[in-house]
Amino acid sequence: DTEVTQTPKHLVMGMTNKKSLKCEQHMGHRAMYWYKQKAKKPPELMFVYSYEKLSINESVPSRFSPECPNSSLLNLHLHALQPEDSALYLCASSALLAGIGETQYFGPGTRLLVL
Amino acid sequence: QQQVKQSPQSLIVQKGGISIINCAYENTAFDYFPWYQQFPGKGPALLIAIRPDVSEKKEGRFTISFNKSAKQFSLHIMDSQPGDSATYFCAAGSNQGGKLIFGQGTELSVKP
Numbered sequence: 001d002t003e004v005t006q007t008p009k010h011l012v013m014g015m016t017n018k019k020s021l022k023c024e025q026h027m028g029h030r031a032m033y034w035y036k037q038k039a040k041k042p043p044e045l046m047f048v049y050s051y052e053k054l055s056i057n058e059s060v061p062s063r064f065s066p067e068c069p070n071s072s073l074l075n076l077h078l079h080a081l082q083p084e085d086s087a088l089y090l091c092a093s094s095a096l097l098a099g100i101g102e103t104q105y106f107g108p109g110t111r112l113l114v115l
Numbered sequence: 116q117q118q119v120k121q122s123p124q125s126l127i128v129q130k131g132g133i134s135i136i137n138c139a140y141e142n143t144a145f146d147y148f149p150w151y152q153q154f155p156g157k158g159p160a161l162l163i164a165i166r167p168d169v170s171e172k173k174e175g176r177f178t179i180s181f182n183k184s185a186k187q188f189s190l191h192i193m194d195s196q197p198g199d200s201a202t203y204f205c206a207a208g209s210n211q212g213g214k215l216i217f218g219q220g221t222e223l224s225v226k227p
Contacts, residue, residue: 106158
């Protein structure tokens, strides 16, 4: 099973709301990622967790807060977002860090609209 | 120096033709070069990847050509099919950073 699941598929939120995105994988992978993707653009790395510890934070605004409760789960907590944060949020996982040559498996994404 | 430059931005090919997408990089520390394919409404999926110790890798209709001295690599899709219509991203990685650097993407349309 090479599946990364993400919930919800779609999310509409106001600028004062608090919501969370969830990601799950059961491949035994030890690296998990959050990406943001705008239309017709490449995925933009936000956070990397390696062995459940935050290893990379790409200077993401504090209104995005990641959490890795265990090796299979990754959450992204959202608070006080701006309309420009509307995008497709992708979760991915790999056995080890992707940059060293590990295949990165992406989920289908959560399409977020901030009103 | 961390950039990966990808061209063309969009490509239209007739069914049965060859699609060619090119990427260039500057950072000589990169040693892993994957290509990802993304269909609308889906996450990217690994298509094929290469290490710089080989100059070419072929998997079915998909071939990566790698030129280490020129710091360039390309994806060739032989006998292109309408089902290949998607956005293709090249990427580069190294064990120094642990993350992938993506190119800007190429939107491929294969006309029947």
